[in-house]
Amino acid sequence: MLNERQRxxxxxxxxxxxxxxxxxxxxxxxHRNLAPASAEFxxxxxxxxxxxxxxxxxxxxxxxxxxxxxxxxxxQGRVVSLEIEPVRQAESKETIAKLGLSDFVDFRLGDAxxxxxxxxxxxxxxxxxxKDDYIRFFDMLRLxxxxxxxxxxxxxxRLAEYVAHVRSQPGSTSVTLPIGQGLELTRVSE
Numbered sequence: 439m440l441n442e443r444q445r446x447x448x449x450x451x452x453x454x455x456x457x458x459x460x461x462x463x464x465x466x467x468x469h470r471n472l473a474p475a476s477a478e479f480x481x482x483x484x485x486x487x488x489x490x491x492x493x494x495x496x497x498x499x500x501x502x503x504x505x506x507x508x509x510x511x512x513x514q515g516r517v518v519s520l521e522i523e524p525v526r527q528a529e530s531k532e533t534i535a536k537l538g539l540s541d542f543v544d545f546r547l548g549d550a551x552x553x554x555x556x557x558x559x560x561x562x563x564x565x566x567x568x569k570d571d572y573i574r575f576f577d578m579l580r581l582x583x584x585x586x587x588x589x590x591x592x593x594x595x596r597l598a599e600y601v602a603h604v605r606s607q608p609g610s611t612s613v614t615l616p617i618g619q620g621l622e623l624t625r626v627s628e
Contacts, residue, residue, distance in 0.1 A: 439512070440481050444504050447533055448474050451501050469499040469526060472566060472590055473618030477505035480564065480588060483623075487586060489562035490515030495550045495575050496567030497521040500530035502590075506564065507539035517543045518557060520550040522567075554578045566590040572600045585626050593620025 440448070451471055458468045472480075484492060484506060490513050497503045497519040506517045521527040527547055534543050546553050550567065551574070558580045565572050565587065572589055579587065592601055592614055604624045605612045612624040 439485060440478055440505065440508050444508050444537055445474075445478075447537060448477055448501050448504055451499055451533070469529075470496075470566075471498050471501040472505070472564075474501070476590060476618030476621060477501050479615075479617050479621070481505040481509045483586070483588075484509035484515075484562050485512045487562070488513050489586070491557075491560050491582070492517045492562045492564075493520065493554075493557055493560055493579075494518070494564040494566065495520050495554070495571075496565070497527060497530050497545075498523075498566070499526045500533045502564055502566055503530050503534055503543060504537065504539070506562075507534055507537075507542045510542040511539060515542070515561075518553070519543055519545050520553055520567075521545070521547060522549055550575055551578065555580070561585050563587045564590065569595050569597060569600075572597060573603050576600070576604060581626050583627050587624045587626060589622040589624075591619045592622040595619070597622070 452474050455469050455471045492506050492510055492515055494502050494506055503519050510517050531545055534540055559582045561582050601622055609627040610624055615621045
């Protein structure tokens with residue numbers, strides 16, 4: 439669960455995101471972040487299931503990283519944070535350090551397609567990157583039986599193709615949650 443310092447940082451980052459959206463900052467320059475309600479939910483979920491091997495695909499400037507790292511601190515786990523944009527990741531690193539969560543995050547800069555095949559037995563994954571990559575990255579995941587995968591923006595971006603894809607996986611159970619921009623929560627089993 440998040441503490442007050444972590445919630446304050448999340449609110450600071452969210453306020454900037456909202457301001458960027460409302461003032462017409464070019465999309466490529468915006469800090470695209472997880473909604474605060476989604477961050478709160480994910481931190482509680484990860485803590486509740488006790489996940490230790492955690493990956494986020496698309497950390498942006500850090501809201502999701504704060505939530506996942508706070509949960510990893512509680513489970514004594516570790517987050518691998520994948521981000522392709524160096525400025526956003528640098529800010530996330532700074533915020534995570536300021537919050538004393540650096541020991542729980544391994545930041546990796548670059549294309550997730552190169553890093554994902556190296557991560558095995560994952561217990562929790564957050565997908566929050568370019569929407570065209572959701573299915574491709576989901577299919578690359580090497581998950582432990584019972585793992586949970588959450589994709590953000592499934593309602594706001596109308597990601598019906600992704601939703602249909604994860605729901606068609608043998609042995610998986612998936613539900614869309616009306617939290618933040620819409621989360622698709624998928625539990626995967628063998």
